[in-house]
Amino acid sequence: MIVIRNTLTGARTRFAVACALALFSVSPLPAQEAATPPAMEAAATATLPTAEAAVPATPALWRIADEDTTIYLFGTIHILPEATDWYKGPVAKALDSSQLLVTEAIIDSPAELQKIFLAKAVRTDGSSLRESLPPEERATLEKAMAQLGMPAGTLDPFKPWYAALLLSTLPMQQNGYKAENGVEAQIEALAKKLGLAREALETAEYQIGLFDSLPADAQKQYLNDVLDQLPTMRDDLGKLVAAWKAGRPEELAELLNADETDERVRQTLLADRNAAWAKWLNARLDEPGTVFVAVGAGHLAGKDSVQDQLAAQGVTTTRVQ
DSSP states (O other): OOOOOOSSTTHHHHHHHHIIIIIOSOOSHHHHHHHSHHHHHHHHTOOOOOSOOOEEOOOOEEEEEOSSEEEEEEEEOSSBOSOEEOOSHHHHHHHHTOSEEEESOOOOOHHHHHHHHHHHHBOOSSOOTGGGSOHHHHHHHHHHHHHTTOOTTTTTTBOHHHHHHHHHHHHHHHTTOBGGGSHHHHHHHHHHHHTOEEEESSOHHHHHHHHHTSOHHHHHHHHHHHHHHGGGHHHHHHHHHHHHHTTOHHHHHHHHOOOOSOHHHHIIIIIHHHHHHHHHHHHHTTSOEEEEEEEEGGGGSSTTOHHHHHHHTTOOOEEOO
């Protein structure tokens, strides 16, 4: 999302890329591939070095509880390299002991997700994306697209927020990150095997609608931030995933949640959602049982985190791992 530069190199734009990596479970790539298959297939399958070596992972896990209810809070990475071993120890024990898995959204049909993306993302004002940008920003966009192997007009039909998501997600694929290797995909398979009930905090349509609800100027700034970050994305991805694997939420917070230049973006895409989830969690304590909640790691780190929102409601969060 949108952040000013601080002492962290690249901090201004890491939060923008985090939308695809650790803040939103929906991915724009299926819709994009449907819209422009040849260009996107070529770009997404380009042979580049793998960004992360296989190392043991001990990501952070928290718990809230009362007399008859335990709710685990697990921060996920939505897109991961293939060799990531996180299902063990306290995390495995917590999931195995749960009766209910709660994720950000339940996506049963990729085809339906494509339809939702395209319904929201296509421009309706008669102009193209490049026509809506000042010359300097247009040139930066065209340069980035050329470097990714995308024809110049590929993104013209789309709104800035969608272009930003596409441009931040595609390099992840090129660097060995795959949605099917993400924590949600693995947890959903495990939940099915364990026979857990399923619920979601949001819907895919709601998540996509949040981006579409951003004012036009905020969308363009979001796109500019993603473009700024593309040259260092490989290194930034490695740092973000390394912090997650090591269970260092304070480092994730530093990387993801620097001061934003546009409070509307931060409030819409992060703070308001965390507040709503905290209310749901607090209310869920009134029902007995054990619940495993898996949401993007960015929601459980830093300012206005879910834990902060729970604390404001008098609910204590305990670190388990």
